[in-house]
Amino acid sequence: MNATPHPSAPTTRRFDVVIVGSGLAGLSTALLLPPHLQVAILTKRTIADGSSGWAQGGIAAVLADDDSFEAHVQDTFVAGAGLCDPAATRFTVEHAPEAIAWLRAMGTEFTQHDGELHLTREGGHSHRRIVHAADATGAAVQHTLIDRVRLAPNVQVFESHVLADLILSDKHAVGSSDGVGAERRCLGAYAFNEDTDEVEAFVAPHTVLCTGGAGKVYLYTSNPDTATGDGIAAAWRAGCRVGNMEFIQFHPTCLYHPDAKSFLISEAVRGEGGLLKLPDGTRFMPAHDERAELAPRDVVARAIDFEMKKHGLDCVYLDISHQSPEFLHEHFPNILARCAELGIDITQEPIPVVPAAHYTCGGVVTDLNARTDLAGLYVVGEASCTGLHGANRLASNSLLECMVFARAAVADMAAQPVAEIPAIKPWDDSRVIDADEQVVLSHNWDELRRFMWDYVGIVRSTKRLERAARRIALLQAEIAEFYKSYHVSRDLLELRNLLQVADLIVRSAQARKESRGLHFSRDYPELLAEAVPTVLVP
Template structure:
């Protein structure tokens, strides 16, 4: 059963843990499973921007209580993007922040909650108040630096409602999967409900099967490889992949950006494959290899959707089509790097 989470670490900024490297999705794809809706990556609008804390979320409830998003000069900007201002849906707020950051060349924007008062913040948001204070940010007296961050992967390995994939005996559950329950966006906390329900149906289906004899797995042979001579190559490719995905395949997309990203991903894949073939595998190398596979799946999916819908927004195709279908990718048999939409 694949239950390895999403692909958040493919982006420079993410709320996900370091283990969210798309391992299950990449393994299933290489094994021949279909993958769907990878273009729908949910971004949380307000992740703390701080060198010591790269995945700490500033809850949207803070905006709900009256915190304001501002530029460095103190100007509120959400009113220019949506009449609901800071109370607009998550994807609209994330796009607005992304727009302002790119327009003004900013690394982040500010979330100002000082108007709520210290007593209120301590009582209603004790964790955020304490964590920010430990990092030198007194949210009762100064604004919080925030940036949108990749949050949830709505696509993944195609399964049925029992967690069955295209390969007999291989199941997948949770964020690794595309079950069809999220569509083009995710309603908050529905992912938890999905895990509870699909986890049960998956277990029930497995226990109903007659156990099959397992083939013997050959011992891993690393006699033809050596220790890596330059680990910096992995670190450099990891950083480059995450940065190009953030800049070219982020919250707002264009066909030109996607095509540029795909070109660079192909070059990175070639370098990573050469490295994988020549040196002993490490956790960092395995995760990088899986991330580059997932990055290509995201880009291919985004290029094939010629509309804007849910979490996928394209400047070249800003309208939503009256009828839409899932983006399902599959490989042609016995042909390397061949794709079918």
């Protein structure tokens, strides 16, 4: 091959805290940390490129007089199909008002009505408790916090930095040898700098993974291109347990249009009266669940999947045209505008929708302080498995989880003694060469996403999972050889991580011999009496 080896990248940067990811979890963690700590935020594209900014619905919090913490907890339990951790659920719910107050203090402007916060309702909620900024809550929150981070003198943002792997005391400290070390800790992260084409070491006593979910493992997803499961895969390779990875939430209503990529039609559209219909105008949700359009997302997604397969449809339709144009302009301005760009007038006609992979309910196992099994490593947000979401996330609990556990992680870091950080080995790529066949990566990426959609999607079976497992094993072997031989790139790192996450999803799905929440098996359609989390150990 006509290529020359790259020299080792010597760049090592030292901080008090390294945060990987610039969504709500990462930005909240950075802003909540004491100002005397030096903080690095690593983000693989720009600071604004992440899933949080795409969130339309809002943030769940008990703020109305007729609502209660107990009602919010019970709604979460029901949606989670018996798998929610009681302590994590109550902890999150009880800290929700504080989280909303903090966002407002940061300058976030939420939608108001008669001088009070306007609370909407979404599927699975028994009360109106969704705080929102019209239908672009995530974007409003992200813009506010990004502005704050840019003004914070103790925070440096490193864009175009892709997580390559975690730095471990027993592998990467100078003088250590693999598997040997007095105390095994996370000492930071190696990150591939796309601008310099080098891997840099970011060293710190505390590392926080806020890398989001893994929606890009599926062919159709509401997630941005950055959702490749990087933190989950890296933590697994570092020896952390993962939990409940079989529970992938498929959002029932993604816009179906050849020119629309991953555009979500918010849960709030159904919350405000939107009706799901077949092409002939017939409603079908009442036949599937007594809660009809307000049933939890897994129920609605399976109902749509069933109707599409039964009738041979490419999509179904979500109709909110019975509401006034003024109402739609006020509540869903972004959805109305985007649909109008594509020639769909939602004030007069229904919206074509299909289900799409939306949220990773499982992740790296953490405690109430966001700590993992590895000292010095925290995980906050969608990459974590706190136990809050159980077998199915309740709408608008995800942004809430980011803020509550960011604050918990910060409090725990402040209580820890300062760890002594040894000298770190630089990333060694002196024995690799430039890849000559990028088509290998693009082909394997496409194959992975297609068979995950076909075999490990909304409805699963033992045979489908076996087929997926065999293909994943073949691709993992191929990419492992590719990784060992060639200079890293963002595509290679992301594909390596997606394959690892796909393996975890399939193994978790194979371990669950029942149908619960988001995991539906044709071979095990019944619900077992005991609800047991799925925990995989490296």
